Amino acid sequence: MRILHTADWHIGRTLEGRSRFSEHVAFFEELENIIRDEQIDVLLMAGDVFDSVNPPAFAEELFYESIARISRQYELPIAIIAGNHDHPERLAAARNIAKTHGIYITGYPGIEPLHIPVQDDVLQLAALPYPSEARMHSVFSKSIDEKTLRDAYNEKIKMIFQQLTQAFKKNHVRMAMSHVFAAGGSASDSERPIEVGGAYTITADAIPENVQYTALGHLHQPQNIGHSKNITRYSGSPLAFSFSESGMTKSVTIVDVQPHQETPEIKEIPLSSGKPLVRWEATYGMNQVKQWLNENKDADAWVELSLHMNETPSMEDIQFIRKSHPGIIHIYPVFPEMAEQAAAKEKNQLPIDELFQKFYEKQTGGAKADDDLIRLFMEMIEEEGEGE
Known part of the structure; x- marks a missing residue:
C-alpha cells in the first residue's frame, strides 16, 4: 500500500x-x-x-x-x-x-x-x-x-x-x-x-x-x-x-x-509550487539593493529586506523598492549601532573554538589555526575549568 x-x-x-x-x-x-x-x-x-x-x-x-x-x-x-x-x-x-x-x-x-x-x-x-x-x-x-x-x-x-x-x-x-x-x-x-x-x-x-x-x-x-x-x-x-x-x-x-x-x-x-520566502541582508545599503533589483534577484519570491543605512530611508527609496519588486514584504532599516549589537550578540553565541579561530585570524593577519592548535587551546580551557 x-x-x-x-x-x-x-x-x-x-x-x-x-x-x-x-x-x-x-x-x-x-x-x-x-x-x-x-x-x-x-x-x-x-x-x-x-x-x-x-x-x-x-x-x-x-x-x-x-x-x-x-x-x-x-x-x-x-x-x-x-x-x-x-x-x-x-x-x-x-x-x-x-x-x-x-x-x-x-x-x-x-x-x-x-x-x-x-x-x-x-x-x-x-x-x-x-x-x-x-x-x-x-x-x-x-x-x-x-x-x-x-x-x-x-x-x-x-x-x-x-x-x-x-x-x-x-x-x-x-x-x-x-x-x-x-x-x-x-x-x-x-x-x-x-x-x-x-x-x-x-x-x-x-x-x-x-x-x-x-x-x-x-x-x-x-x-x-x-x-x-x-x-x-x-x-x-x-x-x-x-x-x-x-x-x-x-x-x-x-x-x-x-x-x-x-x-x-x-x-x-x-514541492516547488510555493514561492520561496527569502531574506535580503543589504549590508552595503541602497546601492546594493538597486543592484539586486537590476539583476531581478529572487523575482518570484517573497522577500524580507534588512537595509543597512546611516539614516532613515526616504519615502522615495521605499516606494522605488516596492515598485521594483512587488514581492518585498518587509523593509527593516538597520543602523550602525543596531548592526554592532547584533554582531556582538552573535559573537557571544559562538562556540568557544570558533571564537578562538576568529581571534587567531585577527591576531595573525588572517592565518588559520590548525586542528592541533585548536585542540591544545580547548585542553587548556578544560584544565582551567577543572581548576576553578
Missing part, C-alpha cells in the same frame, strides 16, 4: 495581506501529478485544511473541488482530520456525502477508527483530529498547575489512541493520524497555535505502539519525532508561511507499507 501524507495546507492564508491563492492552486496541481506519477493508493491529510474557522468562500471552493476531482479521477480514498485552525463541524458538514465518494472527514475526536478499503486490503486508521480540551469535552480544573495538566492531557491522548487501535488486526495496514504538538518537534513562527507546547504537548509514549506509522500535522517543518515505538512524522506544510521558514524545503511524505511489514519505507517528495 502506497500512502501520501500531507498536512497544514492553510488555504485562505495571506502573507501580510498578500494572497497565496495562486500558490495553493499550483500546489493542488503538483499534488495531483505526484499522486499520478507515484501511483498513490491513499491520501492522508493531517489537519489545518484552512487557515481559520471561517474561511473565505474561494478557499472552501478550492478545497472541495480539488479533493472531489482527485478522488474521482484517481479512485483514491482520502482521509482528512480537523486541525486547530479548522472549524470541526463546518469541515465535516459534508462528511456523509463525501464518504460515498471515498472521502473520510473527521471533525471531532472520537474512539471509532476508520476502516478504509484500499484495493484488496484495508487501511485501519486511528484518526484523531486536533484534541483540544474543548473538543474532547474534557473538564480540567482551572487551578491545576501546568505539569499536572500536561500529564493529564498526555494520558487522555494515550487513552484515546488505545481505544482507537485496540481492535486493529495485523493482517491489515495499521496507522494513526493526529494534529498535535509532540515533544521534540521543531516549531516555526508560522504555526500560530493556541497552544504550541506547554500543557498541551504530548510525549512519545502517547503514540500508539500497535501501528506501523503515525502521520502528524501541526508543525510546518518536515521531521520525524524520536523515541516513539514506530515512525512518527510531521509532513510539514506545502507552502512557507513565515520568514522563519526561509530556506526550508517543503515536501509531502510517501509511505510504502504492507500489513506484516514492521518498518515502512519513507520517501520525501519536495
Whole structure:
C-alpha cells in the first residue's frame, strides 16, 4: 500500500495581506501529478485544511473541488482530520456525502477508527483530529498547575489512541493520524497555535505502539519525532508561511507499507509550487539593493529586506523598492549601532573554538589555526575549568 501524507495546507492564508491563492492552486496541481506519477493508493491529510474557522468562500471552493476531482479521477480514498485552525463541524458538514465518494472527514475526536478499503486490503486508521480540551469535552480544573495538566492531557491522548487501535488486526495496514504538538518537534513562527507546547504537548509514549506509522500535522517543518515505538512524522506544510521558514524545503511524505511489514519505507517528495520566502541582508545599503533589483534577484519570491543605512530611508527609496519588486514584504532599516549589537550578540553565541579561530585570524593577519592548535587551546580551557 502506497500512502501520501500531507498536512497544514492553510488555504485562505495571506502573507501580510498578500494572497497565496495562486500558490495553493499550483500546489493542488503538483499534488495531483505526484499522486499520478507515484501511483498513490491513499491520501492522508493531517489537519489545518484552512487557515481559520471561517474561511473565505474561494478557499472552501478550492478545497472541495480539488479533493472531489482527485478522488474521482484517481479512485483514491482520502482521509482528512480537523486541525486547530479548522472549524470541526463546518469541515465535516459534508462528511456523509463525501464518504460515498471515498472521502473520510473527521471533525471531532472520537474512539471509532476508520476502516478504509484500499484495493484488496484495508487501511485501519486511528484518526484523531486536533484534541483540544474543548473538543474532547474534557473538564480540567482551572487551578491545576501546568505539569499536572500536561500529564493529564498526555494520558487522555494515550487513552484515546488505545481505544482507537485496540481492535486493529495485523493482517491489515495499521496507522494513526493526529494534529498535535509532540515533544521534540521543531516549531516555526508560522504555526500560530493556541497552544504550541506547554500543557498541551504530548510525549512519545502517547503514540500508539500497535501501528506501523503515525502521520502528524501541526508543525510546518518536515521531521520525524524520536523515541516513539514506530515512525512518527510531521509532513510539514506545502507552502512557507513565515520568514522563519526561509530556506526550508517543503515536501509531502510517501509511505510504502504492507500489513506484516514492521518498518515502512519513507520517501520525501519536495514541492516547488510555493514561492520561496527569502531574506535580503543589504549590508552595503541602497546601492546594493538597486543592484539586486537590476539583476531581478529572487523575482518570484517573497522577500524580507534588512537595509543597512546611516539614516532613515526616504519615502522615495521605499516606494522605488516596492515598485521594483512587488514581492518585498518587509523593509527593516538597520543602523550602525543596531548592526554592532547584533554582531556582538552573535559573537557571544559562538562556540568557544570558533571564537578562538576568529581571534587567531585577527591576531595573525588572517592565518588559520590548525586542528592541533585548536585542540591544545580547548585542553587548556578544560584544565582551567577543572581548576576553578
